[in-house]
Amino acid sequence: MKKNINNISKIPPYQKEYYSWLYESKILSKLIDRDWLLNLITFGTHKKLINICTEEVYPQQKTLQVGVTFGSQLARIAERLGVYGEFDIVDVSATQIRRIRKKYRFLYPSMNFINRDAVNRTENRYNTIICYKLLHEMPLATRTKLINTLLSTMSPGGKVVFIDYNKPAWWNPLRIFIQLYNRLYQPFSESLWDKEIKDFTTAKGQFEWKKSTYFGKMYQKVVVRRKETLY
Numbered sequence: 001m002k003k004n005i006n007n008i009s010k011i012p013p014y015q016k017e018y019y020s021w022l023y024e025s026k027i028l029s030k031l032i033d034r035d036w037l038l039n040l041i042t043f044g045t046h047k048k049l050i051n052i053c054t055e056e057v058y059p060q061q062k063t064l065q066v067g068v069t070f071g072s073q074l075a076r077i078a079e080r081l082g083v084y085g086e087f088d089i090v091d092v093s094a095t096q097i098r099r100i101r102k103k104y105r106f107l108y109p110s111m112n113f114i115n116r117d118a119v120n121r122t123e124n125r126y127n128t129i130i131c132y133k134l135l136h137e138m139p140l141a142t143r144t145k146l147i148n149t150l151l152s153t154m155s156p157g158g159k160v161v162f163i164d165y166n167k168p169a170w171w172n173p174l175r176i177f178i179q180l181y182n183r184l185y186q187p188f189s190e191s192l193w194d195k196e197i198k199d200f201t202t203a204k205g206q207f208e209w210k211k212s213t214y215f216g217k218m219y220q221k222v223v224v225r226r227k228e229t230l231y
Contacts, residue, residue, distance in 0.1 A: 011092055012117070014139050018187065023093045030099075035071045043174060045215050046071065049163055052214070052221050053132060054080050056161045061127040062086045064153065066118035066146070067134040068096040077130065078108035085110045088124070092117045119145045125155035135197065136165045136189040143188075144200045151203060154226065162222040167193035172216035197222050 011020070022028050032038065039046040050073045057063060059082040065074065068091040078087050087110045091097050094115045101113040119142060129150050135143050150160045168175040182189040196211070197220075198204040210223045 010117075012142065014142070014188075015092065015137070018185070019137060024095050026095065026099070029070070029096070033070045033099075033103075038071045043215075045219065048214065049133075049219060050076055052212075053077070053130060053161060053163050056159070056223060057081060057128050057130075060084045062088075062125075062155070063128045063130065064088045064090065064124070064126040065130040065132060066090050066150065067132060068093070068100045069132055073132060074100065074111075075104065075108070078104070078110055081110050083109060086112070088112045088114055088126070090114045090116055090118045119149055121149050122153060124153065125158070126153060127155055127158045129154055129158070129160045130163075131160065132163045134164070135162065136186060136192050139188050140191060140200075143191075147197065147200050148203065151201060151207065151224065151226075154224075156226075158225075160224040162197055162220070162224070164197070164220060165189055165192050166213055166217050166220035169217040172218060174216070174218065178218065198224075 011024075015023070022032070035046065042049075050071075053073065054076045057077055057080045059080065061081060063077065063081060063085065065077065065087070068074070068089060074089065078085075081087055087108070089097075089100065089111060091100075092115070097113050097115045104111055105113070131146070131150060135146070138146065154160055165178075168178060179190070196209075198207075198209045206227055208225045208227055212221045213219065214221070
């Protein structure tokens with residue numbers, strides 16, 4: 001089994017501008033890679049979001065996740081898949097791929113660590129595709145391209161699972177704080193407040209979209225399956 005792909009992907013300009021301070025820093029990445037800290041800075045939502053993601057995965061599946069994450073989220077997916085599953089983890093950052101490979105390569109034989117830009121199409125097909133809190137970091141054109149790519153990557157009977165931010169309810173006490181934080185540090189995030197994930201693709205009519213919201217509508221999970229046809 002191929003455990004790593006060594007070609008170095010080119011980091012997109014928007015990621016260099018807004019996120020390299022974290023993703024390209026080994027020190028900060030190591031510091032934040034703790035569940036208790038992530039739970040603290042996400043107001044206690046971190047564990048719940050991992051749970052609602054993990055429940056969409058089944059043993060022995062072929063699964064893709066776009067974007068390396070911090071904490072135990074990847075480990076939970078690998079444990080759910082079991083030793084007979086296959087788990088491809090793709091990230092454009094070679095720094096993050098090296099970090100996660102060092103952390104997990106001897107623990108989870110199902111994991112494959114792939115350094116490439118997930119917006120580029122692949123011939124591989126997957127039972128489950130996970131996009132975990134990644135869309136809000138992307139400008140609109142890149143987000144649209146990624147969604148279309150992921151929809152084309154699911155195998156027959158497969159699904160795509162999006163976990164991301166959503167427009168908080170008007171009564172959510174964190175709404176103003178989140179809005180301020182977004183405008184300072186996450187300039188693309190609020191576009192997910194104004195537009196449904198399905199509206200970023202012209203092929204939305206070919207799929208079934210099931211959306212659930214959590215924590216006063218602050219987060220959303222969208223599960224996408226291809227519609228069955230008679231032909």
